[in-house]
Amino acid sequence: MILVDWQLRDRIGRGYIKINPYDPNLVQPNSVDIRLGNHFVWYKEGNDVIDPYNHDTIIAEVEEMHAESFILKPSQFVLTETLESIELPDNIVATIEGKSSIARLGIALHQTGGWIDAGFRGTITLEMSNVNPRPVKIYAGMPIGQLVFYTTERAERPYDKKGDAKYLDQHKATLSKYHKNRKVSDKQ
Secondary structure, three states: OEOOHHHHHHHHHOOOOEEEOOOHHHEOOOOEEEEEEEEEEEEOOOOOOOOOOOHHHHHOOEEEEEOOEEEEOOOOEEEEEEEEEEEOOOOEEEEEEEOHHHHOOOEEOOOOOOEEOOOOEEEEEEEEEEOOOOOEEEEOOOEEEEEEEEEOOOOOOOHHHOOOOOOOOOOOOOOOOHHHOOOOOOOO
């Protein structure tokens, strides 16, 4: 079941869903708007291959900055963060969706990483790209997306109880930690 405005305000008010900083004006009929943080990370252009199992290639040729605004160039991909940090209980999950007004500028908020498990806590890394043929300026603090919350059965092992929760307590735009996964060999 998707939580609606009064349910969201109730669960946030009782501390069941934690959002910090919390602005009640950002609660929408079926979601809570989230704002853009000020940390941006991107890969420099080049031909070096990024191997998801090789940490050195994941962190190579990366630039980052803290800024109040960022100009997202056409076809550019950037990782950034939400201003808000969230904490979910063991029976609520969330998805992150773009705001239509931002999408109409050609900005995709996430590639495929829009799922937030029960038990997650931290800021959310956004995987933004610009499909517009023109650059688009984005600002720290601007509403950039929305979180949709769903109630579920209680997770037996929520994200904060997993031993391999790679992104728990993240508090900035975070590069992939895929290299921490065990590589499955082709010969089994």
